Amino acid sequence: MDRMFATKSKVSKVKFCRSEPLEESDRISSLPDAAIHNIFSFLFSNDVVKTSMLAKRWRYLWASAPDIFLDDEAIPTSDRESGFVRFVDGLHRHHKAPEIKRYYLRLQQPNNSTFAESWVQFALARCVKRLFVNVVSHVPFRMPSCNSVRRMKLKLRGGDLVLPAAGGFTMLKYLALSEFRLAGNSVLDVNSDYCPLLRSFSLKNCSGLIGLRVDCPDLEDLCIRQCLDLDHLIVSGANIQTLSVEKSFTDRRPTSLVKITAPNLQTFTWLDRIIDNFSAGEFRSLRVAHVYLEIYYYEDTNNAQRFFQYLASAENLQLQMRCFWVCLKSYSVLPCFSS
Amino acid sequence: MSTESKEILVGESSQAKPEKKTIVLMASDGDEFVVDVDDITNQSEMIRNLISDMGGTDGLQVPLLNVTAPVLAKLLELFNVSNKNDDDEEVTQKVKELMEAELNMMIDVLGAANYIEATSFFDLSCKVLADKFKGMSVEEVREFLNIECDFTEEELQQIHAENAWAFD
Structure with a gap:
């Protein structure tokens, strides 16, 4: 029986009869969904949606990912405005996760900022826990009360911020x-x-x-x-x-x-x-x-x-x-x- | 018993009796790994909870049914790097090197880290992997991860049409 010491200072060498995994085999597809979702959590949502084309195992994985990362500078679309808006609307329409863990929205094109409120509403309807909004805007941004958000970061250059007069943020x-x-x-x-x-x-x-x-x-x-x-x-x-x-x-x-x-x-x-x-x-x-x-x-x-x-x-x-x-x-x- | 020659006590296997408490992790193929309790609980939430549920570490053997010996050995080796360094730079570098050299091993290690709830190491590995295929095309990701496309050409076209908003 092999014994091994793993201590702070050293791991002693053990000889393994190593059953070499086939180099060509696909290991990532056998990870549980939650683990793949965690990998997704480090990607912008366009890269995540793309994985639907990889193979059947991946067909709908993106749609239940609990993290959404949207950035009109980082996500390449046919054009930064209408193409990006179409992307976000499509993503929201097809996204199936009942709860969103993190919703990150960065809009640097002022014309996109008119959508910021309704997009944040989408996240709130999905009980978002962490909300990050960074918007360059020429219209006011009205942040509604909510009972799900634990962490919230708002950065709004240009437009006014309107915070809820009553209600507030019970879990924040x-x-x-x-x-x-x-x-x-x-x-x-x-x-x-x-x-x-x-x-x-x-x-x-x-x-x-x-x-x-x-x-x-x-x-x-x-x-x-x-x-x-x-x-x-x-x-x-x-x-x-x-x-x-x-x-x-x-x-x-x-x-x-x-x-x-x-x-x-x-x-x-x-x-x-x-x-x-x-x-x-x-x-x-x-x-x-x-x-x-x-x-x-x-x-x-x-x-x-x-x-x-x-x-x-x-x-x-x-x-x-x-x-x-x-x-x-x-x-x-x-x-x-x-x- | 004399405790002067710690080095030897730690290094010599069978009659070694280090001052530090240890537990045994059993890989899926039955191989046993003796690990320092502080080192492993520093990383693994599952084992931390297990020890607290069992009320101690005496004679504790933890079977890890999903983790083979080579993967567990690699994971423990990387934990050592992580435990020895205050920041994540060194261990991130090691994970990257592993990904470049043996992608499958790297993904198995990532899966094992997820299984034993080594959250920060798992997150770090996920980030290394995600950074690698950030911005890659579907074909490039498939090739990089050895994923076999089991869609027919028709199905691919259908997905593309369904998700036209994403692929325009």
Whole structure:
């Protein structure tokens, strides 16, 4: 009986009476459907549909594949617009999987973006779990409420994003919004009714977002970057561990307000202006604070001084300031850091 | 018992008694492979669950009915590469080399990884294979994977017509 040791360091050699598989035989066709579907999950859908021509075993395999990858730049069609639209419509019409695991839609031709909503509706009707939409658009994109999506990434260049006013996303755990514009001067209220299970939330490069209130019990990570119209930020969450705010409060407005309640915050990044009306609860678990302040006005030095009080328990503080010399001259801005 | 000469303990087969816990994997042809518990549970969810269901590893023998000895040996060899490296670069390279040299063995290894639920290694292998036939024509894929076309010319035309939206 052959014995073999497979350890971290070595596999001892064993002599096998190897029954050489016939080199010409087809092994892949004997894999279970789920394994072939997993191979499909690394291909764009046009390559997947093509496999229907391989042999009888493959005839309908593509139609039950749980992943759909559509990209009007990567999928060659007779022309990027009507040919691509025909492809996607045909794919949806013939696709038989009752549930879609991942639906990836990237549309770089603005004319295709008019279809984005109805195509996403198709995915939602199939209880999609992971939804990725990346669209260059000249029309608004209305994202409906849904109860199946766990992970959602929306990137919309051009058109407005309209999020559902009520309902929300009951199963959503991971939400990333980028390069989008919210219609009107919007206030986004992401609370435990809207996204009760949300754990990670990021907003990047957005305009039209005036107010953001985030209050989700399971939220661990929140990242806000270049939300240029932001004026109100109210964050509250017992499980928040990382919070990052960058380049959002760039204009000095008297109405600006920031309120943070995150008792278990561990990593805090603030690369932004310190606004007059800034308040936070105690950061008892703070380990790392990364702060870059730009000090333009005399009052800013007062604000900075108050701001640093919140960071007093940080074990590791990275601090960069512009106009640092002003502060040194006028005030002793830095408090004592205990740790 | 002295534990000074670990190298020998690990390398010498029968009376070896390494400090680390081991279990036995049995290939379909009856060959036995003694594997380090940490190494194998690091990869295989099925074996991880099995050990937790059995409440321990003592004398555990796992028959792998779908996996022949050469395939299991290759799979364990690749697991070692994977366990030794923090990133996937090295093991991806090895899987690629295997695909180029012995495609059938590579696909059997991929199937075995699926069978024992070695998810991350399985995904990595699927990606290597998918990357290879990305953008290939139907004929090229058939040739590459040794798939015999069992459609008649008529059937092929029919599929083509049905899926004209995809093949225009």
